[in-house]
Amino acid sequence: xxxxxxxxxxxxxxxxxxxxxxxxxxxxxxxxxxxxxxxxxxxxxxxxxxxxxxxxxxxxxxxxxxxxxxxxxxxxxxxxxxxxxxxxxxxxxxxxxxxxxxxxxxxxxxxxxxxxxxxxxxxxxxxxxxxxxxxxxxxxxxxxxxxxxxxxxxxxxxxxxxxxxxxxxxxxxxxxxxxxxxxxxxxxxxxxxxxxxxxxxxxxxxxxxxxxxxxxxxxxxxxxxxxxxxxxxxxxxxxxxxxxxxxxxxxxxxxxxxxxxxxxxxxxxxxxxxxxxxxxxxxxxxxxxxxxxxxxxxxxxxxxxxxxxxxxxxxxxxxxxxxxxxxxxxxxxxxxxxxxxxxxxxxxxxxxxxxxxxxxxxxxxxxxxxxxxxxxxxxxxxxxxxxxxxxxxxxxxxxxxxxxxxxxxxxxxxxxxxxxxxxxxxxxxxxxxxxxxxxxxxxxxxxxxxx
Amino acid sequence: xxxxxxxxxxxxxxxxxxxxxxxxxxxxxxxxxxxxxxxxxxxxxxxxxxxxxxxxxxxxxxxxxxxxxxxxxxxxxxxxxxxxxxxxxxxxxxxxxxxxxxxxxxxxxxxxxxxxxxxxxxxxxxxxxxxxxxxxxxxxxxxxxxxxxxxxxxxxxxxxxxxxxxxxxxxxxxxxxxxxxxxxxxxxxxxxxxxxxxxxxxxxxxxxxxxxxxxxxxxxxxxxxxxxxxxxxxxxxxxxxxxxxxxxxxxxxxxxxxxxxxxxxxxxxxxxxxxxxxxxxxxxxxxxxxxxxxxxxxxxxxxxxxxxxxxxxxxxxxxxxxxxxxxxxxxxxxxxxxxxxxxxxxxxxxxxxxxxxxxxxxxxxxxxxxxxxxxxxxxxxxxxxxxxxxxxxxxxxxxxxxxxxxxxxxxxxxxxxxxxxxxxxxxxxxxxxxxxxxxxxxxxxxxxxxx
Numbered sequence: 089x090x091x092x093x094x095x096x097x098x099x100x101x102x103x104x105x106x107x108x109x110x111x112x113x114x115x116x117x118x119x120x121x122x123x124x125x126x127x128x129x130x131x132x133x134x135x136x137x138x139x140x141x142x143x144x145x146x147x148x149x150x151x152x153x154x155x156x157x158x159x160x161x162x163x164x165x166x167x168x169x170x171x172x173x174x175x176x177x178x179x180x181x182x183x184x185x186x187x188x189x190x191x192x193x194x195x196x197x198x199x200x201x202x203x204x205x206x207x208x209x210x211x212x213x214x215x216x217x218x219x220x221x222x223x224x225x226x227x228x229x230x231x232x233x234x235x236x237x238x239x240x241x242x243x244x245x246x247x248x249x250x251x252x253x254x255x256x257x258x259x260x261x262x263x264x265x266x267x268x269x270x271x272x273x274x275x276x277x278x279x280x281x282x283x284x285x286x287x288x289x290x291x292x293x294x295x296x297x298x299x300x301x302x303x304x305x306x307x308x309x310x311x312x313x314x315x316x317x318x319x320x321x322x323x324x325x326x327x328x329x330x331x332x333x334x335x336x337x338x339x340x341x342x343x344x345x346x347x348x349x350x351x352x353x354x355x356x357x358x359x360x361x362x363x364x365x366x367x368x369x370x371x372x373x374x375x376x377x378x379x380x381x382x383x384x385x386x387x388x389x390x391x392x393x394x395x396x397x398x399x400x401x402x403x404x405x406x407x408x409x410x411x412x413x414x415x416x417x418x419x420x421x422x423x424x425x426x427x428x429x430x431x432x433x434x435x436x437x438x439x440x441x442x443x444x445x446x447x448x449x450x451x452x453x454x455x456x457x458x459x460x461x462x463x464x465x466x467x468x469x470x471x472x473x474x475x476x477x478x479x480x481x482x483x484x485x486x487x488x489x490x491x492x493x494x495x496x497x498x499x500x501x502x503x504x505x506x507x508x509x510x511x512x513x514x515x516x517x518x519x520x521x522x523x524x525x526x527x528x529x530x531x532x533x534x535x536x537x538x539x
Numbered sequence: 540x541x542x543x544x545x546x547x548x549x550x551x552x553x554x555x556x557x558x559x560x561x562x563x564x565x566x567x568x569x570x571x572x573x574x575x576x577x578x579x580x581x582x583x584x585x586x587x588x589x590x591x592x593x594x595x596x597x598x599x600x601x602x603x604x605x606x607x608x609x610x611x612x613x614x615x616x617x618x619x620x621x622x623x624x625x626x627x628x629x630x631x632x633x634x635x636x637x638x639x640x641x642x643x644x645x646x647x648x649x650x651x652x653x654x655x656x657x658x659x660x661x662x663x664x665x666x667x668x669x670x671x672x673x674x675x676x677x678x679x680x681x682x683x684x685x686x687x688x689x690x691x692x693x694x695x696x697x698x699x700x701x702x703x704x705x706x707x708x709x710x711x712x713x714x715x716x717x718x719x720x721x722x723x724x725x726x727x728x729x730x731x732x733x734x735x736x737x738x739x740x741x742x743x744x745x746x747x748x749x750x751x752x753x754x755x756x757x758x759x760x761x762x763x764x765x766x767x768x769x770x771x772x773x774x775x776x777x778x779x780x781x782x783x784x785x786x787x788x789x790x791x792x793x794x795x796x797x798x799x800x801x802x803x804x805x806x807x808x809x810x811x812x813x814x815x816x817x818x819x820x821x822x823x824x825x826x827x828x829x830x831x832x833x834x835x836x837x838x839x840x841x842x843x844x845x846x847x848x849x850x851x852x853x854x855x856x857x858x859x860x861x862x863x864x865x866x867x868x869x870x871x872x873x874x875x876x877x878x879x880x881x882x883x884x885x886x887x888x889x890x891x892x893x894x895x896x897x898x899x900x901x902x903x904x905x906x907x908x909x910x911x912x913x914x915x916x917x918x919x920x921x922x923x924x925x926x927x928x929x930x931x932x933x934x935x936x937x938x939x940x941x942x943x944x945x946x947x948x949x950x951x952x953x954x955x956x957x958x959x960x961x962x963x964x965x966x967x968x969x970x971x972x973x974x975x976x977x978x979x980x981x982x983x984x985x986x987x988x989x990x
Contacts, residue, residue: 094599094735096709097546104709106701106728107742115744115765121751148545165734171766215747222704223712230707250557253673254867256681256715258547258555259708261674277557283616284545291558293566296666296874299882300572303989314566315622324884325989354886406867415861416705423747431750433775435805538754538776 096259098155102183103162105219110166114176116212123427125211126444127218128203129225130422135414139509140197140519142236142498143204144267145228147194150478150487152220153185185213189478190464192447193489195232195270195498196473197505199521201461202447203474204229204419211426218421226419227260231267234386234411236502238404239272240510241386243393246401248290249276250381251409264409270495272502274401285491292351298324305333312337316346319379322364323354331364335371349377349400357382358397365398379403385412390512430534441527442534447473456504462524547710549606553634554613556670561617565627567663574878576662577895578669579654580676581873586865590960591648591970593687593949594655595718596679598645601929601938603671604636636664640929641915643898644940646683646721646949647924648956650972652912653898654925655680655870662877669872677870678711682718685837685862687953689855690723691961692837694844697852699741700727701832702860715860721946723953725852736942743802749775756784763788767797770830773815774805782815786822800828800851808833809848816849830854836863841963881985892978893985898924907955913975 096104116122131141158166158180166172166180187209198204204225207214239247249268252261265281275288282289293311298321301307308320322330331350338345350368352360357380368376380392381403389402406412422440423431430442441461448460448470460468477487489497508515547555567573582592609617609631617623617631638660649655655676658665690698700719703712716732726739733740744762749772752758759771773781782801789796801819803811808831819827831843832854840853857863873891874882881893892912899911899921911919928938940948959966 094602094713095546095548096713096731097548100731100734101709103731103734104703104712105730106703107730107733107740108728108744109742110730111742111766111769112744112748115748115762116751118765119761125751127747151545162734165730211751215745218745218747219704220709223706223709226705227707252555252557253670253872254677254870255674256678256707256861256866257710257712258552258671258674259710259712261555261708261710262545262547263708277559279556279558279561279616280547280551280554282558283551283554283613289558291560291562293559293563294666294669295884295886296578296669296882297563297566299874299884300567300576300662300877310570311566314569315562318562323886326885410707410861410866412866415707415863415866416857419705421704423750426751431747433746433750434777435746435774 098157099159100162101152101220102156102158103165104223105216109216109219111171113212113216114172116215117176117179122210122212124208125214125423126206126208126425127214127421128424128445129205129221130203130420131198131200132418132420132439133200135417136514137413138233139515140199140233140505141229141417142232142271142502143192143196143198143229144194144232144270145225145263146191146205146477146487148224148228148263149205149221150189150483152224153189153217153478153481154483156185156217156220158183184481185209185217186481187213187478188476188480189487190474191477191487192473193475193486193494193497195494195501197501199459199519201441201521201523202459203445206444206474208444222419222421224263226417228263228267229419230411230415230417231264232271234408234414235268235271235273237386237512238389238408241390241393241512242402245393245399246274247272248401248403249273249278249408250403250405252278254406255409266491268408269491270498272495272499287491292319293321295321295324304330305336308333308337312347316344317348319349319351320347321351321353323352327352327355327360328363328367331367335367335373338371338373347376349379351379351381351403353382357399358392358395361397361399377401381405383407386512430530432531432534432538434535434538441523441531443527443530445474445527449473451504454504455506458520458522460522460524461527463527463530466524466526468524549608550610551613552603552671553607553609554616555674556667560667560670562622564663564667565623567666568627568630573661573663575659576665576874577657577659577876578665578872579875579896580656580672581654581871582649582651583869583871583890584651586868587965588864589684590966591650591684591956592680592868593683593722593953594643594647594649594680595645595683595721596676596714597642597656597928597938599675599679599714600656600672601640601934603675604640604668604929604932605934607636607668607671609634635932636660636668637932638664638929639927639931640938641925642928643924644926644937644945644948646945646952648952650910650970652892652972652974653910654896657895657925659895673870673872675714677868679714679718680870681862681866681868682715683722685859685865686719686722686724688837688963689840689859692841692844692963693853696844696850697725698723699852699854700724700729700859701854701856703729705857706860717942719859720942721949723946723950738942743770744772746772746775755781756787759784759788763798767795768799770800770802771798772802772804774803778803778806778811779814779818782818786818786824789822789824798827800830802830802832802854804833808850809843809846812848812850828852832856834858837963881981883982883985883989885986885989892974892982894978894981896978900924902955905955906957909971909973911973911975912978914978914981917975917977919975
């Protein structure tokens with residue numbers, strides 16, 4: 089017990105699942121229930137502060153489908169439990185996901201009832217991937233949707249992800265940095281996200297560096313010797329005194345002074361930005377930029393932007409990284425078809441639309457005007473959002489988009505939404521999403537057949 | 540770029556850090572600033588809904604300190620960037636954490652201003668571990684603190700963690716299950732948490748299993764053939780009809796019927812629990828248990844318990860797993876001493892106490908009566924909470940407590956808090972935490988010396 093450290097890799101990710109997925113798997117296997125099933129992953133609602141969700145996490149979800157194996161160690165663990173027969177565990181040895189996935193590309197704005205992805209394959213395979221698919225797509229969509237708001241609030245100013253220290257764990261740290269970048273963040277402080285994904289990384293200095301020096305001026309001097317075009321953190325003791333020291337340093341260094349900017353991390357950021365700007369401008373340092381950080385979110389940023397605070401960029405940490413106002417979405421992965429028949433459930437307050445589906449987005453002059461959720465086989469005007477990304481367990485080119493492409497696509501897609509959806513306030517009316525008549529009729533038909 | 544899948548292991552975790560940790564590291568190295576530093580990891584406040592925090596994450600934090608290395612691949616990536624000199628990267632090759640850690644044991648209730656851990660070592664080493672330490676201790680403390688409330692609300696009834704699908708990423712999934720268990724959850728659905736930590740795992744069936752069968756009764760019959768003592772999910776179509784089917788099954792099976800209980804996952808859970816209880820009791824199934832799940836948190840659970848709803852256990856997912864009301868704490872890792880001198884910062888609204896510290900918890904008749912935060916060298920009545928857990932970079936026995944021990948300790952520690960802290964409402968007055976006179980004087984002294 090407790091082998092440490094506890095890393096998750098292809099060797100054990102198959103066990104990162106709810107036990108019921110495995111007990112159901114054995115039941116399906118025993119009952120010979122291996123006909124084709126379709127599951128739909130979608131959000132049942134927006135939160136009270138979202139006008140759209142930004143789909144994210146597909147790439148990692150497909151990775152999990154491709155690499156999921158029950159290794160000898162995993163099988164040994166399952167063998168220690170009563171529930172699983174030796175014959176079933178033998179079968180599990182060769183388990184591979186061989187199904188099909190249709191999904192909206194990462195970076196697509198989506199709305200309630202619209203599938204982010206649909207998995208079709210033999211029932212046991214399509215069922216057992218539920219937990220890990222949800223774990224990746226839910227979090228990354230939460231993260232990207234939050235960051236999209238922060239980026240919109242910054243209105244063209246740079247947003248840098250500082251969230252690694254308080255985001256929930258290492259995996260969220262890495263994947264979150266990618267999601268924020270897709271949503272429009274300019275860079276991250278997270279070095280591994282640079283190494284793994286090529287996200288631009290950036291960073292300056294912490295208060296500890298200043299504190300460790302005998303005085304603030306010495307710290308500024310030493311740091312700029314090594315990193316001439318750095319950004320200096322000025323609020324360790326007294327913010328405006330800190331700015332004055334940066335100005336002294338500029339005078340001291342003359343032509344050699346190349347510091348890019350200052351960072352404010354506490355206090356009344358808008359007021360301090362104005363006073364700092366005045367001090368810098370009076371000293372002729374009009375090119376020096378001002379970065380703000382410390383407890384920021386989209387509301388605080390929007391307020392600063394509205395007030396005309398002279399801030400050139402924002403470092404956004406905790407509130408974006410944990411999606412403070414909406415850390416979870418009402419996202420579900422539900423069986424909608426099995427053995428050629430639509431399936432639903434009627435649980436109170438948790439509606440489900442049966443059958444494999446498609447979403448048609450109508451666009452006029454480059455602007456999205458409304459969506460129609462229909463059965464997959466229907467044909468309607470508008471762009472079909474769900475495209476094949478995996479077939480026979482193998483990833484298709486559409487499932488392997490380059491990160492920069494995804495980010496560019498996301499920007500275009502967000503900009504094509506009706507302007508009221510891009511505001512911080514709740515859009516009224518919300519984006520129009522209709523259910524096709526055929527799908528409604530099918531729902532009635534399936535509902536009548538269940539018991 | 541984008542090698543996939545993106546697993547984090549000992550091979551790359553050193554890069555899971557903020558870039559400024561590495562730029563500061565090079566600056567310290569270049570300036571020869573390698574005297575002894577102490578950093579303190581603490582929370583500046585409770586959230587509006589917490590009466591205490593439950594310290595968690597130390598074990599993984601120490602793992603990271605023990606295993607952190609800059610591998611050739613990490614060094615190659617850093618070498619591609621302008622900031623880092625070849626000489627520095629050579630030095631980084633042999634980087635090891637060789638410092639000392641003092642910490643409160645996992646499962647200790649802590650309060651604002653109280654260090655959860657203190658790291659003492661050469662400045663570069665103690666600095667560079669900041670991000671990953673915070674990433675682990677912050678999230679796990681958030682998770683354990685939330686779960687402690689949920690467990691208190693359940694008032695002796697079982698709480699089972701169902702959160703894996705919507706918790707933020709794979710690492711949080713695994714570590715969260717451990718944190719919830721430490722805080723008193725009875726079990727988790729997360730199979731990997733069973734394999735890695737020995738947390739009891741449990742699970743039943745999903746709606747999909749019912750839906751995939753042609754009728755609900757057939758699904759119940761098949762599942763109980765394979766898992767005779769399972770728990771049946773009854774709300775797929777009509778909850779009370781589902782309960783009646785379970786009763787029919789009991790009659791059908793007679794003596795062989797061993798189903799442990801039913802699960803309600805939607806609707807008015809308290810009302811449905813009462814009606815289900817009545818149906819089961821009338822049928823003579825008085826031993827059958829009722830489990831409730833679906834959107835639960837401590838407030839909903841407390842309400843059901845207060846209303847006397849006949850629920851025997853709760854499956855708690857999303858709201859606990861993302862700590863819906865408090866997904867982040869105002870936790871920081873701050874330099875408090877360097878080269879034998881206390882250090883602080885004076886940034887507005889972010890107070891910091893200088894120097895290595897100790898927390899003394901006064902206990903009378905097994906009940907905690909108040910804490911005193913003092914300098915490490917002070918001597919006061921009460922139990923010192925911070926104990927050595929790592930020396931010279933090596934973990935001490937106190938840093939390797941067995942999970943069951945930690946869980947038992949946490950339960951005892953929570954029960955020793957004043958009863959008002961164990962209620963769902965904000966405790967008034969809050970738990971008393973005082974700062975020693977010596978520490979206050981030292982703060983004054985250090986504050987006068989900074990510039």
